[in-house]
Amino acid sequence: MVLSVYNMVWRLLRPLIPLILWYRTRRGKEMASRRLERYGRSDIPANKIHPHVTGRIWLHGVSVGETVAALRLARALADHLPDHEFLLTTNTVTGLDVIQAAMADHPYMPVRHVMQPLDHPDFVDQFLTHWRPVAAIFMESDFWPNLILRSKQFGIPVIFASSQLSKKAAAKWMKRPAFAKQLFAAADLIFPVDSDQAEQFRRLIGTTQNAPQIEVIGSLKLPDTQTPDPALQQILRNAAAGRRVFLAASTHEGEDQIIIDAAKILGAGWLTIIAPRHPHRGDSIAALAGQAPQRSHGAMPDQNTQIFIMDSLGEMGTLFSLAAYVFLGGSLVPAGGHNPLEPAAFGVPIFTGAHIFKNMAEFDGLAGANAVFTISDAETLTKQIYLLEKDPKRRAKLATAAKDYVTIAHQRVGVAAHAIGHVLTTDK
Secondary structure, three states, rough: OOHHHHHHHHHHHHHHHHHHHHHHOOOOOOOHHHHHHHHHHOOOOOOOOOOOOEEEEEEOOOHHHHHHHHHHHHHHHHHHOOOOOOEEEEEEEHHHHHHHHHHOOOOOOOOOEOOOOOOOOOHHHHHHHOOOOOOEEEEEEOOOOHHHHHHHHOOOOOEEEEEEOHHHHHHHHHHHHHHHHHHHHOOOOOOOOOOHHHHHHHHHOOOOOOOOEOOOOOOOOOOOOOOHHHHHHHHHHHHHHEEEEEEEEOOOOOOHHHHHHHHHHHHEEEEEEEEOOOOHHHHHHHHHOOOOOOOOHHHOOOOOOEEEEEEOOOOOHHHHHHHEEEEEEEEOOOOOOOOOHHHHOOOOOEOOOOOOHHHHHHHHHHOOOOOEEEOOOOOHHHHHHHHHOOHHHHHHHHHHHHHHHHHHHHOOOHHHHHHHHHHHHHHO
């Protein structure tokens, strides 16, 4: 009944969809040249890229993070299923940009990209009829009813990879238990990010015949580690002049003053670098820090600099390689926290606030390795730094544990690809 109402709403909206897409295009959220794909149609012929290809695997992600994970999974699947090609769909223009860049870096990878069809039943049917995928893999938490259920009706194996639902989203689904059971039981295979998420999916599915296989592998949203820039490394080492470096990475509004206060407590023996999540905030952070020098203005720190604003993009690998300690932003404010695996790959102790719901599984894993410390203000942050500074053996043990955790985490993609390959070859 709920699905019928849902589809009735889509049919009532049908005359307005061209206007909605036009408006979104004006705002830069759609591309006029790709608008047709929102209707499930495409100017791209569905012919196989290579003559030896026997099947097409469809992977769907919302935006950048999920798209990167989908690309990584596609590359792993290509090792297990070399006679398949891959169709990636995204719901955002930024996701498209990521795929186009990756395709340029891997020109021989049999990958195509189209924008996700809107979840109108007719559009989804047109999409599935045109592309005829042999598997549908949905990344993270983008659960569109028609994309999933009509794939199942077409006889296409459905896989939820790196899956998770926020408590708020799960509560909404629990209010519609019959619809939730219909949707989530449609999967053949579910890879939740942790055991809590696995149990949540089991509750939503309930008791049913042919229940999905649920296997906890962990998040597949594994950030690529940026290679440090030797020239920039040397400049910052010279500026540090033997001082310890404290890095506040991906900070959000409401967190910078706490970092500035911590820098004042640490004193002149430290170089504190603030790298905001959104570089356009650099000017306001510099003003809070007494007009601290900014990368975006062409300035670089010197031996007298206590706070430097790294309001740039693409240089985080260099900063992580120099930092003695890292505060990971988006966690003292309710933004959900950012993925801690990249700083962990450098063996750096990580400080975080309490708001880490977007990457809870990774933070829990690293906390188990004693590499993550929860702080609430400048005082608790600097107190923990001083404790670690007094214990170099603990820091060395922590660094090894953090790097080992990241090494194991990167094996998840291969495990997932093997399990998916087994499902597809068994179904055949």
